[in-house]
Amino acid sequence: MSLALSDGLRDALSAWLDHERALKAAAKNTIEAYQRDVAGWLSFLAHHQGGSFGLAQIGRLTISDMRAWMAQERGRGVAPRSLARSLSSVKGFTRWLAEREGFDATAILSTRAPKYQRKLPRPLTAQAARNMIDTVELQHGEPWVAARDAAVVTLLYGCGLRISEALSLTGADQPIGEVLRIRGKGGKERIVPVLPAARRAVADYVRHCPFDLSDDTPLFRGKRGGPLNARLISKVTEAARLQLGLPATVTPHAMRHSFATHLLNAGGDLRAIQELLGHASLSTTQAYTAVDTARLLDVYANAHPRAKGI
The missing domain is CATH 1.10.443.10 (Intergrase catalytic core)
Structure with a gap:
């Protein structure tokens, strides 16, 4: 995770992962994916905001901030399906944090995932x-x-x-x-x-x-x-x-x-x-x-x- 992130935000991410692991019995691979997704998002925001980034800034994010992150991910070649998964992780973390810290997370939670075509499995006869x-x-x-x-x-x-x-x-x-x-x-x-x-x-x-x-x-x-x-x-x-x-x-x-x-x-x-x-x-x-x-x-x-x- 970027060094620009505050200790409070690092601790919050760790606490959320513990919550998912203990109360929702999330698998090890799932927890690791959550951590990568959310840490990547937070690192982008720290650079995007141009300075130290902490808990207080999460509640001030806008749709424009979210779109900037998604645009960067697509520019890096992240597929729509993978980006949709990352956005789901970000929303899960933000929803938990908003309930805990008492801020309005509408801008983040209302962000639409990119459209992608689901690959339906092909069963055998x-x-x-x-x-x-x-x-x-x-x-x-x-x-x-x-x-x-x-x-x-x-x-x-x-x-x-x-x-x-x-x-x-x-x-x-x-x-x-x-x-x-x-x-x-x-x-x-x-x-x-x-x-x-x-x-x-x-x-x-x-x-x-x-x-x-x-x-x-x-x-x-x-x-x-x-x-x-x-x-x-x-x-x-x-x-x-x-x-x-x-x-x-x-x-x-x-x-x-x-x-x-x-x-x-x-x-x-x-x-x-x-x-x-x-x-x-x-x-x-x-x-x-x-x-x-x-x-x-x-x-x-x-x-x-x-x-x-x-």
Whole structure:
């Protein structure tokens, strides 16, 4: 952070980050992103104001000041999506600070984020997802490694896990039961059901694995016995999708996208899917499952009493 910032402002930023970490259970990566975003904004303001910049100056900022910061960021090549994220961090910090210090933060909070086109995920078809799992298992000649890779990808598609969540499982989680207790982003815990196919895939891997899978050790291992690196699953997924002629968007995370979309298409409730995915916001789930107007109208037609002629 710039040396032109006052100690009070440095302390305020630190206190806000502690607040987000403790009360909102924000993940480590999220906290680091918040710190970069807000510190960058404050450093710009210190130079923009041409002198020492402290708590008192925050409440005097104008729309013009905010536009100047955003113009600088765009001039540095910051993409609209990234700038929108930074602005969200700035607003979160300012909202908290305004409540604490009692000043009017309207100029900052009313600043509009730049428009950007959301990149909706591209889920696989149900058949393509099955083909991916089968093909992943054929990528390695060593049986236990092949079984391991298939088990991980099956968990991504069968349970909607993030790759980090699948790789955080330990020996204590096996044998896999009908449900898994998953600790996701921000330390939030959720219960996800496990399909028989996923339980069988993990059990097959455990039978073949040459390492001791005791309670406090990682369930999925690398070839030398250490924790499995997520990059290896990305590489085996890439090899499988190339063999199947699937697009580059088919990644381990696309298996989670597909889990959510296929549940929705089968009539699953959007809020229930939100819980299964561990999303804090329903809007995130909507984007994740590529909800479109046709799907929403279909739900309406089947659920609304007036639509049924009642």
